[in-house]
Amino acid sequence: MEHPIRTIITGTGSYIPDNVVTNEDFLDNKFLQKNGEPFDKSNREIIEKFQQITGIRERRYADDDMMASDMGTIAAERALESSGLDPEELDYIILAHNFGDILHNNRRSDMVPTLASRVKNSLGIRNSKCVAYDLPFGCPGWLQGIIQANYYIRSGDATSALVIGSETLSRVCDPHDRDSMIYADGAGATVLESGEPGSRNGILAHASRSDTMTQAYFLEMEQSYKEDYGDTLFMKMNGRKLYQYAITHVPGLVKESIEDSGLVLGDISKVLIxxxxxxxxxxxxxxxxxxxEIxxxxxxIMPMTINWLGxxxxxxxxxLLDLVLREKMNGQSLNPGDNIVFASVGAGMNINSVVYRV
Incomplete structure (x- = not known):
């Protein structure tokens, strides 16, 4: 009996910007409602309520001269170093993002050449058989890249792939929108390789869905809430509808992926969401x-970075995966044989879930 190829994670890396922006730093912002009118609450009240709901106390912003592709390159270098894989042996570089490279205070998206091509160039990879491409899929983009890489590897078309997620959301949010406090910058990368035939470790199953009939514009680009702020477009979110969509559909999709893997929830050690x-x-x-019914x-079971990374x-x-594997989160670790679930939801609306055995 022929054993299927399993895709395993052999290296991880991340880039967390040094610039810490606390909630206190928003006290002087002029937050406006969607109609352009000011709130009848003080900024301190708005920020305290925001922290209660989101859990965010601080977030990280990239240096002014640092772009998404730069952060992605650093995260990729760290992932490749931890994997021990020669970069020239990579078959694919998949870079998930949504807004391309955006210079500080420029707010214009630059996606030509692709960010994946920029990273390949920065890594000095000469192998023309290493295909580099971008994947815009909302917040679940990195995980969708993992799913695509898994297909390439399991088909035998590839033996390795580098999947990166990098974004500078701080440069596409409206400073007059209180939701701007949610967003942050950073990058994470993962090296995937084909495992030994018959291996019980690696990606066990996945599930994805996209709902667009009434949900496509829960996240969209609009002008600032401040009337005379120019024609620049900023990311806007219908938080209430997005929240309801996520709690309605994400749990079922995660359950679907767990069932497809042949496991039950009690077998899952961590949920990385x-x-x-x-x-x-x-x-x-x-x-x-x-x-x-538990x-x-x-x-x-659910490690969190939202409170300090946004x-x-x-x-x-x-x-999150990189921090846990490097044991940089108190009380959080992964051991051989642990079953974990990755899950994400975001613009589109898109959801995905992957079950992985360490």
Whole structure:
């Protein structure tokens, strides 16, 4: 009997900017409602309520001269170093992002050449058989890249791939929108390789979905809430509808991926979920356990970085994985044989989930 090829993670890396932006740094912002009118609450009240809901106390912003492709390159170098793989042996470089390279205070997106091509160039990879391309898929982009790389490797078309998620959301958010406090910058990268035939480790299953009939514009680009702020477009979010969509659909998709892997929820050691909003992620986890009719949730099953790193979109999950594997999060670690779930939700609306055995 022929054993299927399994895709395994052999290296991880991340880039976390040094610039710490605390909630206190927003006290002097002029936050406006969608109609352009000021709120009837003080900024301190707005910020305190924001922290209660999102769990975010601080976030990281990239240096002014640092772009998404630069951060992606650093994360990629660290992932390749930890894997021990010769970069020239890579078959694919997949870079997930949403807005390309955006210079500080420029706010114009630059995507030519592709960011993946820029990273390949920066890494000095000469191998023309290493295909580099970008993947814009909202916040689940890095995980969708993992799914695509898994297909390449399992088909025998490839033996390795580098999947990167990098974003500078701080440069596409409206400073007059209180949601701007959610967004952050960063990059995470993962090296995938084909495992030994018959290996029980690696990617076990995945599930994805896209809903666009009424959900496509829960996230979109619009002008600033400040009337005379020019014609620049900023990312805007219908937070209430997005929240409801996520808690309604993410738990079921995660359950689908677990069932496809042949496991049950009790077999899962960790759930690494997109760091969008602390309350949202907690609600998703609670509903997942309800689907299995389990009332007690293990305290350490869902590591979180949202409170100190904010939401860096495609970078949140690979950064989280890298921090856990490097044991840089108190009380969090992964051991051989552990089953973990990756899950994400975002613009589109798109959801995906991957089950992986360490």
């Amino acid at each position: 997109h760091q969008a909003n602390e309350k949202l992620d907690e609600s998703i986890l609670e509903r997942l356990f309800e689907l299995y 009332s007690e949730i293990p305290d350490d 939401n860096s979109s495609v970078a949140t999950v690979p950064t």
